[in-house]
Amino acid sequence: AQTVTQSQPEMSVQEAETVTLSCTYDTSESDYYLFWYKQPPSRQMILVIRQEAYKQQNATENRFSVNFQKAAKSFSLKISDSQLGDAAMYFCAFPNSGGSNYKLTFGKGTLLTVNP
Protein backbone atom coordinates (compact mmCIF):
# COMPACT_ATOMS: atom_id res chain seq x y z
CA ALA A 1 0.00 0.00 0.00
CA GLN A 2 1.09 3.54 -0.69
CA THR A 3 2.24 5.54 2.30
CA VAL A 4 2.69 9.29 2.50
CA THR A 5 4.14 10.74 5.69
CA GLN A 6 4.06 14.33 6.82
CA SER A 7 6.02 14.43 10.05
CA GLN A 8 5.13 18.00 11.05
CA PRO A 9 1.52 18.31 12.27
CA GLU A 10 1.98 22.06 12.77
CA MET A 11 4.44 24.71 11.64
CA SER A 12 4.60 28.44 12.09
CA VAL A 13 6.46 31.14 10.22
CA GLN A 14 6.84 34.89 10.43
CA GLU A 15 5.43 36.93 7.60
CA ALA A 16 8.04 37.44 4.84
CA GLU A 17 10.16 34.54 6.11
CA THR A 18 10.72 31.13 4.48
CA VAL A 19 9.32 27.84 5.70
CA THR A 20 9.78 24.25 4.52
CA LEU A 21 7.17 21.53 4.92
CA SER A 22 8.33 17.91 4.79
CA CYS A 23 6.86 14.91 3.04
CA THR A 24 8.17 11.39 2.50
CA TYR A 25 6.53 8.58 0.57
CA ASP A 26 7.02 4.99 -0.31
CA THR A 27 6.77 3.53 -3.79
CA SER A 28 8.27 0.92 -6.06
CA GLU A 29 7.37 2.92 -9.17
CA SER A 30 9.99 4.78 -11.16
CA ASP A 31 7.75 7.24 -12.96
CA TYR A 32 5.07 9.13 -11.06
CA TYR A 33 3.79 12.53 -10.00
CA LEU A 34 3.71 14.18 -6.62
CA PHE A 35 1.38 16.96 -5.51
CA TRP A 36 1.10 19.55 -2.77
CA TYR A 37 -2.42 20.77 -2.01
CA LYS A 38 -3.44 23.67 0.19
CA GLN A 39 -6.68 23.68 2.20
CA PRO A 40 -7.56 27.06 3.73
CA PRO A 41 -10.38 27.44 6.28
CA SER A 42 -12.84 27.64 3.38
CA ARG A 43 -12.18 23.87 2.94
CA GLN A 44 -11.49 24.20 -0.79
CA MET A 45 -8.46 22.12 -1.71
CA ILE A 46 -6.22 23.94 -4.16
CA LEU A 47 -3.28 22.49 -6.04
CA VAL A 48 -0.13 24.37 -5.09
CA ILE A 49 2.50 22.56 -7.11
CA ARG A 50 3.14 19.33 -9.00
CA GLN A 51 6.41 17.46 -9.56
CA GLU A 52 7.03 14.85 -12.23
CA ALA A 53 9.43 12.20 -10.96
CA TYR A 54 11.26 11.79 -14.27
CA LYS A 55 12.22 15.47 -14.30
CA GLN A 56 15.52 16.35 -12.68
CA GLN A 57 14.54 19.94 -12.14
CA ASN A 58 12.57 20.88 -9.05
CA ALA A 59 9.18 22.44 -9.77
CA THR A 60 8.62 26.12 -8.98
CA GLU A 61 5.44 28.18 -8.91
CA ASN A 62 6.11 31.78 -7.90
CA ARG A 63 6.92 31.71 -4.16
CA PHE A 64 6.42 27.95 -3.92
CA SER A 65 9.11 25.45 -4.80
CA VAL A 66 9.87 21.84 -4.06
CA ASN A 67 12.98 19.96 -3.05
CA PHE A 68 12.49 16.58 -4.67
CA GLN A 69 14.94 13.88 -3.63
CA LYS A 70 13.93 10.80 -5.59
CA ALA A 71 16.39 8.38 -4.05
CA ALA A 72 15.39 9.45 -0.56
CA LYS A 73 11.70 9.52 -1.53
CA SER A 74 11.40 12.98 -0.12
CA PHE A 75 9.25 15.81 -1.48
CA SER A 76 9.39 18.98 0.62
CA LEU A 77 7.59 22.25 -0.08
CA LYS A 78 9.36 25.56 0.41
CA ILE A 79 7.31 28.74 0.77
CA SER A 80 9.35 31.91 0.37
CA ASP A 81 8.30 35.39 1.48
CA SER A 82 5.40 33.92 3.46
CA GLN A 83 2.15 35.85 3.39
CA LEU A 84 -0.82 35.84 5.74
CA GLY A 85 -2.87 34.21 2.99
CA ASP A 86 -0.55 31.21 3.03
CA ALA A 87 -2.00 30.12 6.37
CA ALA A 88 -3.72 26.82 5.69
CA MET A 89 -3.48 23.06 5.96
CA TYR A 90 -1.01 21.64 3.45
CA PHE A 91 -1.29 18.09 2.15
CA CYS A 92 1.23 16.09 0.22
CA ALA A 93 -0.42 13.63 -2.18
CA PHE A 94 0.85 10.71 -4.20
CA PRO A 95 -0.92 8.57 -6.82
CA ASN A 96 -1.25 4.87 -6.21
CA SER A 97 0.84 2.60 -8.37
CA GLY A 98 -0.13 0.59 -11.40
CA GLY A 99 -3.71 0.46 -12.57
CA SER A 100 -5.06 2.59 -9.72
CA ASN A 101 -2.86 5.61 -10.35
CA TYR A 102 -5.99 7.79 -10.54
CA LYS A 103 -6.28 7.39 -6.75
CA LEU A 104 -4.37 9.84 -4.58
CA THR A 105 -3.06 8.94 -1.16
CA PHE A 106 -2.80 11.99 1.08
CA GLY A 107 -0.60 12.63 4.06
CA LYS A 108 -2.24 13.72 7.29
CA GLY A 109 -1.35 17.33 6.61
CA THR A 110 0.67 20.16 8.14
CA LEU A 111 -1.14 23.14 9.62
CA LEU A 112 0.79 26.27 8.74
CA THR A 113 0.35 29.43 10.79
CA VAL A 114 1.73 32.72 9.49
CA ASN A 115 2.47 35.29 12.17
CA PRO A 116 2.32 39.02 11.30
Added chain:
Amino acid sequence: GAGVSQSPSNKVTEKGKDVELRCDPISGHTALYWYRQSLGQGLEFLIYFQGNSAPDKSGLPSDRFSAERTGGSVSTLTIQRTQQEDSAVYLCASSLKGAYNEQFFGPGTRLTVL
Protein backbone atom coordinates in the same frame (compact mmCIF):
# COMPACT_ATOMS: atom_id res chain seq x y z
CA GLY B 1 -19.16 25.98 -14.78
CA ALA B 2 -16.33 27.75 -13.06
CA GLY B 3 -15.43 24.98 -10.69
CA VAL B 4 -16.64 21.95 -8.81
CA SER B 5 -19.71 22.69 -6.73
CA GLN B 6 -21.22 20.68 -3.91
CA SER B 7 -24.50 20.89 -2.07
CA PRO B 8 -25.49 21.27 0.62
CA SER B 9 -22.59 23.09 2.21
CA ASN B 10 -23.58 21.82 5.62
CA LYS B 11 -25.97 19.07 6.63
CA VAL B 12 -27.12 18.19 10.11
CA THR B 13 -29.12 15.01 10.46
CA GLU B 14 -30.29 12.61 13.10
CA LYS B 15 -28.81 9.19 13.54
CA GLY B 16 -30.63 6.66 11.39
CA LYS B 17 -31.73 9.08 8.69
CA ASP B 18 -30.61 8.88 5.06
CA VAL B 19 -28.70 11.74 3.43
CA GLU B 20 -27.80 12.64 -0.14
CA LEU B 21 -24.79 14.73 -1.04
CA ARG B 22 -24.49 16.24 -4.49
CA CYS B 23 -21.49 17.06 -6.64
CA ASP B 24 -21.40 19.04 -9.90
CA PRO B 25 -18.01 18.53 -11.57
CA ILE B 26 -16.27 20.82 -14.01
CA SER B 27 -17.81 20.48 -17.44
CA GLY B 28 -15.84 18.07 -19.60
CA HIS B 29 -14.16 16.28 -16.71
CA THR B 30 -14.78 12.58 -17.16
CA ALA B 31 -13.24 11.48 -13.87
CA LEU B 32 -14.96 12.15 -10.56
CA TYR B 33 -13.86 11.24 -7.04
CA TRP B 34 -15.38 11.28 -3.59
CA TYR B 35 -13.22 11.63 -0.49
CA ARG B 36 -13.99 11.79 3.21
CA GLN B 37 -12.09 14.01 5.62
CA SER B 38 -12.60 13.34 9.29
CA LEU B 39 -11.61 15.89 11.92
CA GLY B 40 -7.86 16.45 11.93
CA GLN B 41 -7.25 13.75 9.34
CA GLY B 42 -6.14 13.62 5.75
CA LEU B 43 -8.39 12.66 2.91
CA GLU B 44 -9.72 9.14 2.63
CA PHE B 45 -10.63 7.91 -0.86
CA LEU B 46 -14.17 6.61 -1.21
CA ILE B 47 -15.03 6.05 -4.87
CA TYR B 48 -13.87 6.84 -8.42
CA PHE B 49 -16.05 7.36 -11.47
CA GLN B 50 -14.95 7.32 -15.08
CA GLY B 51 -17.96 8.57 -16.98
CA ASN B 52 -21.00 6.98 -15.38
CA SER B 53 -19.13 3.84 -14.31
CA ALA B 54 -17.48 3.33 -10.96
CA PRO B 55 -14.50 1.03 -11.55
CA ASP B 56 -13.24 1.57 -8.02
CA LYS B 57 -15.57 1.55 -5.05
CA SER B 58 -12.96 0.13 -2.72
CA GLY B 59 -13.04 3.04 -0.27
CA LEU B 60 -16.73 2.93 0.58
CA PRO B 61 -16.68 2.05 4.29
CA SER B 62 -19.87 -0.02 4.40
CA ASP B 63 -22.89 -1.02 2.35
CA ARG B 64 -24.73 1.97 3.80
CA PHE B 65 -22.70 4.11 1.40
CA SER B 66 -23.51 4.25 -2.29
CA ALA B 67 -22.91 6.67 -5.14
CA GLU B 68 -24.07 7.18 -8.65
CA ARG B 69 -23.26 9.45 -11.53
CA THR B 70 -25.62 10.34 -14.34
CA GLY B 71 -25.03 11.85 -17.77
CA GLY B 72 -21.31 11.79 -17.13
CA SER B 73 -21.83 14.79 -14.93
CA VAL B 74 -23.63 15.13 -11.58
CA SER B 75 -22.88 12.62 -8.86
CA THR B 76 -24.79 11.82 -5.71
CA LEU B 77 -23.32 10.15 -2.62
CA THR B 78 -25.98 8.54 -0.47
CA ILE B 79 -25.51 7.44 3.11
CA GLN B 80 -28.30 5.31 4.52
CA ARG B 81 -29.09 4.93 8.22
CA THR B 82 -26.46 7.47 9.19
CA GLN B 83 -24.28 6.86 12.23
CA GLN B 84 -22.35 9.34 14.34
CA GLU B 85 -19.07 8.06 12.93
CA ASP B 86 -20.23 9.22 9.51
CA SER B 87 -19.77 12.83 10.65
CA ALA B 88 -17.07 14.32 8.42
CA VAL B 89 -16.46 16.62 5.48
CA TYR B 90 -17.21 14.92 2.19
CA LEU B 91 -15.16 16.29 -0.68
CA CYS B 92 -15.76 15.77 -4.36
CA ALA B 93 -13.12 16.26 -7.04
CA SER B 94 -13.04 15.99 -10.80
CA SER B 95 -10.31 15.74 -13.41
CA LEU B 96 -9.71 15.19 -17.07
CA LYS B 97 -9.71 11.41 -17.51
CA GLY B 98 -7.91 9.81 -14.58
CA ALA B 99 -4.29 9.06 -13.84
CA TYR B 100 -1.94 11.87 -12.89
CA ASN B 101 -4.25 14.67 -13.92
CA GLU B 102 -4.80 17.49 -11.47
CA GLN B 103 -7.86 16.90 -9.36
CA PHE B 104 -10.03 19.97 -8.84
CA PHE B 105 -11.90 19.94 -5.58
CA GLY B 106 -15.24 21.29 -4.50
CA PRO B 107 -15.74 23.08 -1.18
CA GLY B 108 -17.12 19.98 0.48
CA THR B 109 -20.20 19.13 2.49
CA ARG B 110 -19.85 19.07 6.25
CA LEU B 111 -22.07 16.30 7.57
CA THR B 112 -22.98 16.21 11.24
CA VAL B 113 -24.89 13.25 12.58
CA LEU B 114 -26.49 13.86 15.97
